Amino acid sequence: xxxxxxxxxxxxxxxxxxxxxxxxxxxxxxxxxxxxxxxxxxxxxxxxxxxxxxxxxxxxxxxxxxxxxxxxxxxxxxxxxxxxxxxxxxxxxxxxxxxxxxxxxxxxxxxxxxxxxxxxxxxxxxxxxxxxxxxxxxxxxxxxxxxxxxxxxxxxxxxxxxxxxxxxxxxxxxxxxxxxxxxxxxxxxxxxxxxxxxxxxxxxxxxxxxxxxxxxxx
Amino acid sequence: xxxxxxxxxxxxxxxxxxxxxxxxxxxxxxxxxxxxxxxxxxxxxxxxxxxxxxxxxxxxxxxxxxxxxxxxxxxxxxxxxxxxxxxxxxxxxxxxxxxxxxxxxxxxxxxxxxxxxxxxxxxxxxxxxxxxxxxxxxxxxxxxxxxxxxxxxxxx
Numbered sequence: 001x002x003x004x005x006x007x008x009x010x011x012x013x014x015x016x017x018x019x020x021x022x023x024x025x026x027x028x029x030x031x032x033x034x035x036x037x038x039x040x041x042x043x044x045x046x047x048x049x050x051x052x053x054x055x056x057x058x059x060x061x062x063x064x065x066x067x068x069x070x071x072x073x074x075x076x077x078x079x080x081x082x083x084x085x086x087x088x089x090x091x092x093x094x095x096x097x098x099x100x101x102x103x104x105x106x107x108x109x110x111x112x113x114x115x116x117x118x119x120x121x122x123x124x125x126x127x128x129x130x131x132x133x134x135x136x137x138x139x140x141x142x143x144x145x146x147x148x149x150x151x152x153x154x155x156x157x158x159x160x161x162x163x164x165x166x167x168x169x170x171x172x173x174x175x176x177x178x179x180x181x182x183x184x185x186x187x188x189x190x191x192x193x194x195x196x197x198x199x200x201x202x203x204x205x206x207x208x209x210x211x212x213x214x215x216x217x218x
Numbered sequence: 219x220x221x222x223x224x225x226x227x228x229x230x231x232x233x234x235x236x237x238x239x240x241x242x243x244x245x246x247x248x249x250x251x252x253x254x255x256x257x258x259x260x261x262x263x264x265x266x267x268x269x270x271x272x273x274x275x276x277x278x279x280x281x282x283x284x285x286x287x288x289x290x291x292x293x294x295x296x297x298x299x300x301x302x303x304x305x306x307x308x309x310x311x312x313x314x315x316x317x318x319x320x321x322x323x324x325x326x327x328x329x330x331x332x333x334x335x336x337x338x339x340x341x342x343x344x345x346x347x348x349x350x351x352x353x354x355x356x357x358x359x360x361x362x363x364x365x366x367x368x369x370x371x372x373x374x
Contacts, residue, residue: 066303068310162300163283166242166290194296195287 010045012052021057025070029081036085046089046126047211050119054082055211058115059189079115086118096128102152106134106143108167113160116188120156123211127218129153140171144178152182156208159188165195176202187214220298223354227294230347233340238289240337248332249282252324265320267312277308278321285344301348305359315356322349 016035023031039049061078064070105121107114114136121133132150134143147155155175159168168186175184186199187208199207208214233241253275256262266274281304288297309315326345329338 066307066310068312162296163280163287165287166283169290193300194293195291197293198291 010048012039012044012048017053017056020053021060024057024078024081025061025064025074027074027077027081029084032081032085033088036088040088040092046092047123047215049089050122051211054085054115054119058082082115083118086115086122089122093122093125096126098130099128100130101128101154102130102132102150103154103156104132104134104143104147104150104152105156105158106138107136107158107160108143108164108171109137109139110167111158111160111164112136113189114158116160117156117158119211120158120187120208120214123214124156124218127215129218140174143171144174147175147179147182154183154185155179156185156187159186159190159195162190162193162195164190165198169198172199172202172205176205185214219354219358223351223358224294224298226351227297227347230292230294230297230343231340232292233289233337237333237337237340238286240333241289241341242286244332245282245286248325248328249279251328251332252321253278255324255328256321259320265314265317267314270312273308273311274313274317277304281321288344289341297344301351301355302358305355306362309359309363315352318352318355319349322352 020032020035023035036049036053039053058078061070061075065072065075103121103124105117105124107117117135118133121131124131132146132152134146157168157171159165172184172186175182182204184202184205185208186205187210191207191209196207199205206217208217256274256278257271259265262271262274284300305315305318308317322345326342326349329342329345333341
């Protein structure tokens with residue numbers, strides 16, 4: 001396969017995105033791997049890779065499921081391939097100057113979509129933070145204990161589905177109640193549906209609408 | 219039509235914290251009983267399409283959790299946009315609009331059985347609003363669903 005050239009490292013060409021999406025939907029992970037390695041070799045910014053290739057393609061995969069054009073199995077295959085693509089960026093995550101700050105990034109209990117949270121954790125890492133990504137479905141008490149042990153500077157929550165909002169509220173109540181001075185950031189696809197009003201009822205909780213916004217505040 | 223639905227949704231009143239909590243406490247019971255009633259219907263396949271029983275049960279659970287979120291922070295726009303998404307997605311998978319009429323009737327019956335009258339009166343307007351607006355949600359999603367079905371065999 002001949003890959004289209006990346007004209008500008010700050011954006012991914014539509015042609016290359018469509019080629020990657022096609023490979024992803026067909027489950028051709030080795031060729032997805034080649035596309036991503038090629039972009040990394042060409043010094044693509046990690047945020048651009050995440051938003052313009054991984055996030056964009058997975059949103060499209062979700063739409064295709066919604067339209068009954070792909071099965072749940074194929075949707076899950078695309079997710080696992082994308083997770084493996086994220087691992088390819090590992091050698092590029094530790095180039096920033098160590099900030100001396102610690103971050104905990106987590107999904108809440110019963111939230112099984114962890115791709116967004118992993119991307120957020122990687123962006124923190126790139127910016128020199130010592131980042132602890134806890135992954136999907138973390139029970140409240142375990143999370144509180146971990147925060148207590150680590151004493152991080154910031155905790156981030158990723159929420160993918162809107163109907164997990166009550167569980168997020170429960171976690172925020174407890175984290176804010178137990179760690180009054182801890183900075184909290186929250187983001188995720190769930191907020192495309194609403195829910196920001198609930199976040200605004202807390203002090204020192206910032207809603208982060210995109211990885212671009214996250215990079216600006218780090 | 220879209221904006222007129224949002225205007226009617228704006229008239230719904232967020233339930234009290236006590237009513238929200240009563241709903242949350244009963245959520246799993248309501249889902250389990252509702253699924254039992256729904257899957258026992260002889261016309262189930264006509265409502266949800268073939269081989270969609272698991273999807274219908276999952277949808278009902280997600281619907282309950284969605285309503286719990288709506289009661290927590292009521293946003294009319296979120297309610298309307300999410301219902302439109304559900305209609306698009308599930309109709310594309312073979313669910314008929316009559317499924318929502320049947321399922322929402324089950325919900326109203328079970329809410330009356332499980333909640334005390336005061337909390338029922340705060341919660342049920344949302345379900346009645348959904349029932350009344352089924353034809354509008356159907357019409358708003360008709361064209362898109364027809365286009366998707368016209369595209370041919372799924373899972374290509």
